[in-house]
Amino acid sequence: MDIILSDMQEFITPVPNFVMKSEPIVIKRRTARQLGHLDALESESIHILREVAAECANPALLFSGGKDSIVLLRLAEKAFRPGRFPFPLLHIDTGHNFPEVIEFRDRRAQQLGERLIVRSMEDSIRQGRVVLRSENQSRNAFQSVTLLDAIAEFRFDACIGGARRDEEKARAKERIFSFRDEFGQWDPKNQRPELWDIYNTRVHAGENIRVFPISNWTELDVWEYIAREQLEVPHIYFAHTREVIRRGNGLLPVSHLVQPKDGEQPENIMVRFRTVGDMSCTCPVESTATSVDEIIAETAITRITERGATRMDDQTSDASMELRKKEGYF
Amino acid sequence: MSVIESTALDNIELLRFITAGSVDDGKSTLIGRLLHDSKSIFEDQLSAITHTTSKRGMKGVDLSLLTDGLQAEREQGITIDVAYRYFATPKRKFIIADTPGHEQYTRNMVTGASTANLAIILIDARKGVLVQSRRHTYLASLVGIPHLVVAVNKMDLVDYSCEVFERICRDFAAFAEELKLYNITYMPMSALNGDMVVERGDNLPWYEGVTLMDLLENIPIDHDINLDDFRFPVQLVCRPQTEELHDFRGYMGRIESGSIQVGDAVTVLPSGLTSRIKEIVTYDGPLDHAIAPQSVTLTIEDHLDISRGDMLVKTEQKPRVTREFEAMLCWLSEQPLDPKRKYLVKHTTRIVKALVSRINYRVDVNTLNREAVDIFRMNDIGRVTLKVQQPLVCDDYERNHATGSFIVIDEASNNTVAAGMICPPEG
Numbered sequence: 001m002d003i004i005l006s007d008m009q010e011f012i013t014p015v016p017n018f019v020m021k022s023e024p025i026v027i028k029r030r031t032a033r034q035l036g037h038l039d040a041l042e043s044e045s046i047h048i049l050r051e052v053a054a055e056c057a058n059p060a061l062l063f064s065g066g067k068d069s070i071v072l073l074r075l076a077e078k079a080f081r082p083g084r085f086p087f088p089l090l091h092i093d094t095g096h097n098f099p100e101v102i103e104f105r106d107r108r109a110q111q112l113g114e115r116l117i118v119r120s121m122e123d124s125i126r127q128g129r130v131v132l133r134s135e136n137q138s139r140n141a142f143q144s145v146t147l148l149d150a151i152a153e154f155r156f157d158a159c160i161g162g163a164r165r166d167e168e169k170a171r172a173k174e175r176i177f178s179f180r181d182e183f184g185q186w187d188p189k190n191q192r193p194e195l196w197d198i199y200n201t202r203v204h205a206g207e208n209i210r211v212f213p214i215s216n217w218t219e220l221d222v223w224e225y226i227a228r229e230q231l232e233v234p235h236i237y238f239a240h241t242r243e244v245i246r247r248g249n250g251l252l253p254v255s256h257l258v259q260p261k262d263g264e265q266p267e268n269i270m271v272r273f274r275t276v277g278d279m280s281c282t283c284p285v286e287s288t289a290t291s292v293d294e295i296i297a298e299t300a301i302t303r304i305t306e307r308g309a310t311r312m313d314d315q316t317s318d319a320s321m322e323l324r325k326k327e328g329y330f
Numbered sequence: 331m332s333v334i335e336s337t338a339l340d341n342i343e344l345l346r347f348i349t350a351g352s353v354d355d356g357k358s359t360l361i362g363r364l365l366h367d368s369k370s371i372f373e374d375q376l377s378a379i380t381h382t383t384s385k386r387g388m389k390g391v392d393l394s395l396l397t398d399g400l401q402a403e404r405e406q407g408i409t410i411d412v413a414y415r416y417f418a419t420p421k422r423k424f425i426i427a428d429t430p431g432h433e434q435y436t437r438n439m440v441t442g443a444s445t446a447n448l449a450i451i452l453i454d455a456r457k458g459v460l461v462q463s464r465r466h467t468y469l470a471s472l473v474g475i476p477h478l479v480v481a482v483n484k485m486d487l488v489d490y491s492c493e494v495f496e497r498i499c500r501d502f503a504a505f506a507e508e509l510k511l512y513n514i515t516y517m518p519m520s521a522l523n524g525d526m527v528v529e530r531g532d533n534l535p536w537y538e539g540v541t542l543m544d545l546l547e548n549i550p551i552d553h554d555i556n557l558d559d560f561r562f563p564v565q566l567v568c569r570p571q572t573e574e575l576h577d578f579r580g581y582m583g584r585i586e587s588g589s590i591q592v593g594d595a596v597t598v599l600p601s602g603l604t605s606r607i608k609e610i611v612t613y614d615g616p617l618d619h620a621i622a623p624q625s626v627t628l629t630i631e632d633h634l635d636i637s638r639g640d641m642l643v644k645t646e647q648k649p650r651v652t653r654e655f656e657a658m659l660c661w662l663s664e665q666p667l668d669p670k671r672k673y674l675v676k677h678t679t680r681i682v683k684a685l686v687s688r689i690n691y692r693v694d695v696n697t698l699n700r701e702a703v704d705i706f707r708m709n710d711i712g713r714v715t716l717k718v719q720q721p722l723v724c725d726d727y728e729r730n731h732a733t734g735s736f737i738v739i740d741e742a743s744n745n746t747v748a749a750g751m752i753c754p755p756e757g
Contacts, residue, residue, distance in 0.1 A: 035623065037344040037423045046625035047584045050565040054638055054679070078613040079625070082578065083570045165414045172413045188411060192746045193437050193662045195444040196735045198676055202744040216425055218416045 038225055042075065045213040047197060048176060049079040052158055052211050053086040055201040059158035059211075063089040063116070065097075065105035066276045067233050068162030071214060071222055073112065074229050087160070088115040092147045095122045096257060096278045104234040119150040148184045151208055158201070158209045166218045176215045182206040219274070220299045227292045237295070239272045239287045250283035342418075345551055348427045348442040348475075350466035351452030356483045360452065360521035361428055365417055367528035368543065412442045421547040436709040437662040439469050440749055444735070447551045448477040450542070455488045455518070459501045465695045467502075471509045472658060472711065472751070474728060476554045478506075478514045479545065486520040490533045508698060515545060555622050556730045560588030560596075561649065562642040563678035563723075563733075568627060580611055580627040581636060583679070586732035588644070589621040590628070595645040598636055599723040604645055605630040639680035641723040641733075649725045649733060656690070656753045657736070658727075659714050661706040663747035665740065669705070673747070677722050677736035684738070688715040706748075713753065727751035 035043065052059050061076060063069045076085050089109055093102070109116035124146045125131075151159065165172045175191050177199045192200055203209055214222070226233060243254040245264045251271060252258050257280040260266050271284035272295070289295045349357045415426040427442030443449060449470040453463055470478060480502055488494045495518045506514055517526055518537055525531030528543040540548075568580040590596075594607045610617040611627040620626050628642065636642075643649060661667055667686060675684040691700040692712035706712060727734030738748035 035621075037342055040344050040623065043584060043623050043625040047565070050582055050625070051679075054566050079582070080568070081613050082572075082575055082580075082611075083568045166416045169413075172415065173411045191411065193441045193749070194746075195441055195737055195749045196731065197445070198678075198735065198737045200676065200737060200739055200744070200746045202739060204744060216414070216416075218418075218423075220418070221423075 038221065038228060041214070041217055041221060042078065042225070044197070044216065045075045046079040048199070048211065048213040049076055049160070051199050051201065052160060053080070055199075056158035056209065058154070058156055059087040059160060060090040060117070060154065060156045061085070061087050061160040062162070063091055063105065063109070064162075064276070065091075065101040065108070065234060066162070067222055067226065067237060068164065068214060070108070070231055070233055071217075071225055072160065072162045073108065074225075074231055075213060077112070085112075085114045088117050090117045090119070090150060090154075090156075090159070092143050092150065093118050093120040093122075094143060094278050095120060096280055098234070098236055098276055098279055100236055101234045101276050104232075108232075117150070117154070119146050119153075121146045124149060144184065151184070156208065157203055158211055160211045160213060162214055163212045164217050164219070164222075165212075165215050174212065174215065176212055177201055178210040178212065179203070180208045180210060182208075184208065220296065223292060223296045223299055227296060233292075234276060236273045236276060236284075239270045239290050239294075241268050242271050242284060243268050244271060244284065251286070252281075252283055253279065255279050342420075342422055343551060344423045344425065345448065345546060345549075346425045346427065346446050347448040347450060347546065348429050348439070348446045348470075349450045349452060350429055350439055350443075350470065351483075352454070352457075352460055352462040355452040355454045356521045357428065357452055360450070360481070360483065360519075360527065361415060361426060363521045363524055363527045364426075364543065365415065367524060368417055368419055412438045419543070419547055424546065436465070436469065437660070439466060440473060440660050440662070443470055443473040443475055444749070446473075446475050447554050448479065448546070448549065449475045450479045450481050453480060453482050453498060453502070455482050455484045455494055455498065458498050459505060461696045463502070464505055467506065467511070468509060468693075468695050468698065469711075471511050472660070474731060474751075476513075476551070477549055478511060479542070480514055480516045481542065482516070482518045483521050485518045485525065485534065486523050490518070490520075490525075492536045495537075515539070517542060517545075556587035556732075557622065558588055559647045559649070559725065559730060560590050560594075560642075560644040561586040561622075561678075561725070561730065561733050562590070562628065563680070564636060564638055564640045564642065565679050567637060578629070579633075580629050581642065582625075582627045583642075584625040585620055585622040586678070587622045587730050588647070589619060590644070591619040592617075596630065596642045597645045597648065598634055599641045599643060599649070600651045600721045601635070601640070603632075603634045605632040605634060607631075639678075641678065643723075649723050649730075651721050651723050653719075653721050654687070654715065654717050655722070655724065656713060656715050656756065657750040658753060659686075659706065659712060659738070660749045661708055661710045661747065662749060663740065663745055664708050665743070665745075665747065666708075667706040667710075667748070672741070674739040674741055675716070675718055675722075675736050675750070676739060677724065678733060680720070680722065681739075682722065683719040685717045686714050687717045690714060716750075724752050726754045728754070 061072060063073065080086060091105060106116070121142060129145050129149065163171055163174070165174060173188055175194045177194065178186065179192055180186060201209055243266050244251040245254060245260050245266050247264065254260065254266050269286060270288055272287040272289060273282060273284045275282060287298060289298045349361060351357045413428045415428060417424050427446060429439045429442040451463060451466055451470065453459060482495050482498050485495065499516045517539055518534055519526035519542065520533065521527055523531065525533050526537065526541050528541060530541055562583050562585055564581045564583050566582040568582050570578055590607060590610065592607050592610060595604060596607060597604050608629045608631050610620050611629060617626070669686050669689065672683050672685055675682050689703060689706065690713040692703045692706065692710050694701055695711060703712070725733040734752040736750045737746050738750060739745070740747045
């Protein structure tokens with residue numbers, strides 16, 4: 001980073017009179033170059049992670065193997081090395097995850113030498129805590145039950161997640177430190193005011209804070225950061241040939257969970273995933289991007305939101321995410 | 331988003347701004363227009379709002395629907411909380427805090443304003459400067475937003491009249507002078523038709539200033555943080571105690587203002603002990619120097635007792651260390667301020683018990699008159715004297731936002747009940 005101190009530069013300020021451009025006022029000021037946007041976002045996220053570590057008694061970092069939580073892990077390295085992470089990694093496994101993502105998750109945790117806790121929805125189903133209508137039903141919405149059970153089991157008082165405000169309109173109203181009551185519920189009308197960078201992390205026993213250090217990042221920022229940091233991501237993020245069917249507005253990957261219905265014709269086309277969630281409702285997009293740079297180029301000109309393109313469960317109603325979050329979804 | 335060379339995006343600036351205005355001033359339409367004309371609206375969003383517009387029996391696309399987030403808001407057709415929006419142009423990245431204009435949600439405006447570089451105050455050309463416009467402007471000045479834009483919107487409804495625009499500007503300027511606000515840009519616009527937002531349009535030929543987008547992309551913001559005084563509140567102490575790092579003791583935190591170099595003399599406050607910077611450690615390797623707002627880990631030459639809540643400063647740039655100070659307080663909670671109770675104050679990385687020892691006055695945000703009161707209720711703003719149990723290391727808010735701001739927490743409910751800005755000592 002270049003610092004230009006004591007260098008007097010001239011700036012033309014906006015026109016002071018109301019209508020006409022008269023003599024522009026030229027003011028002299030000392031300048032120093034601002035951090036670039038990725039540096040600024042990174043520093044903000046590190047600051048947030050360190051606040052969690054300092055003030056919360058027993059936090060966990062939600063790691064799914066997806067790109068946002070991959071970025072979170074790098075930010076945690078930047079925040080805490082040369083020390084260890086002051087929290088374990090936690091994954092809520094729906095049982096419908098892509099196998100290559102699960103393989104990546106385990107490998108990454110091992111590389112980092114950090115503790116990974118996995119709690120699976122299969123267990124919640126066996127215990128009768130989750131009742132599904134059918135085996136192949138999307139399990140995204142039911143993750144909340146397993147997550148809340150894990151929070152109770154380990155007495156986590158803070159869960160760090162990779163959600164971003166640009167993902168979805170209910171997320172756009174979320175605080176960085178988002179308070180949840182003892183039922184894990186989010187009350188959008190009664191959020192704590194969040195001012196400057198001073199975070200209120202305090203909770204009573206049984207309550208919980210969800211922390212979103214990359215709230216202010218966009219999908220493009222995430223990919224630019226992955227490129228800059230040369231982070232490995234599961235290969236299903238890159239374009240590959242896959243058997244899919246067209247259903248509704250999206251493409252669905254054919255798997256043991258999704259089989260063609262009558263009249264649906266499976267096709268083999270080049271696709272990539274923009275998010276990696278539940279296999280039964282995560283749709284790939286048609287793409288030829290086989291490298292991070294090509295994904296960045298596609299993301300910069302894309303015309304459809306990340307969730308709009310890739311999540312069937314968010315298209316159920318205008319308020320799907322809002323309703324799920326009120327029930328304890330992260 | 332427009333087509334952008336990915337490499338060109340790598341080191342552009344981030345500008346945060348808020349939009350403030352009364353109900354129906356067209357805030358949501360303006361944001362919708364900025365997103366739409368800068369090609370930041372996605373097809374699925376556009377098709378969803380087109381669908382909703384027609385469901386409500388209206389024609390075309392109601393851009394204000396883009397910023398409606400929650401079910402409750404859509405039902406009532408209002409905005410109930412701060413919503414954050416993101417867009418980029420090849421020149422800058424933008425974060426918008428969309429703050430509601432309802433009286434009962436002043437706290438959201440203060441929230442959105444606290445991190446903003448710039449505020450757009452929207453005024454309805456037909457209505458002129460209203461009580462609410464004054465309130466929003468006062469809040470923007472209180473929170474010290476560095477740049478203000480007065481957008482006189484709905485010019486289409488006053489026949490794009492230059493006289494109307496100038497009259498509103500004169501009214502506003504008179505009010506702004508009372509607040510000692512001089513760095514204001516005035517612009518006429520029609521967010522509905524897109525005049526002067528991203529495109530100039532053909533309807534305002536008499537206006538020779540820049541468009542809103544032009545201003546947002548080019549206004550210098552590199553001086554918005556204090557670059558003079560080095561302030562480093564310690565967040566965490568890093569002691570790995572591994573074999574190879576047996577003696578490593580690093581102080582982790584973010585440089586809130588100023589800059590630091592290896593070898594600089596530093597003072598630890600409040601203890602007053604001094605040492606020199608030995609290393610600036612980062613994951614990406616050691617640095618010779620670092621500037622705000624970088625997050626780093628510092629090591630020093632001497633073994634001193636330093637913990638979270640302490641602050642490292644350059645020895646020649648000392649802040650105040652005090653257990654009693656005056657501050658402007660904005661009360662955010664439905665539970666009124668109780669001067670008999672102890673609260674918690676979180677200031678930088680330090681949390682201390684605090685007592686409001688005196689309420690000096692409340693400001694009537696509509697008239698700017700000072701009134702004597704016994705308590706503060708929600709949305710009240712005024713000057714108080716605070717006593718704190720342990721000393722705070724602080725600067726005046728107007729000199730340094732990071733070390734001059736604090737929040738007040740109610741220990742019983744754990745809610746954030748007030749926002750505070752430290753005043754210069756009276757005298």
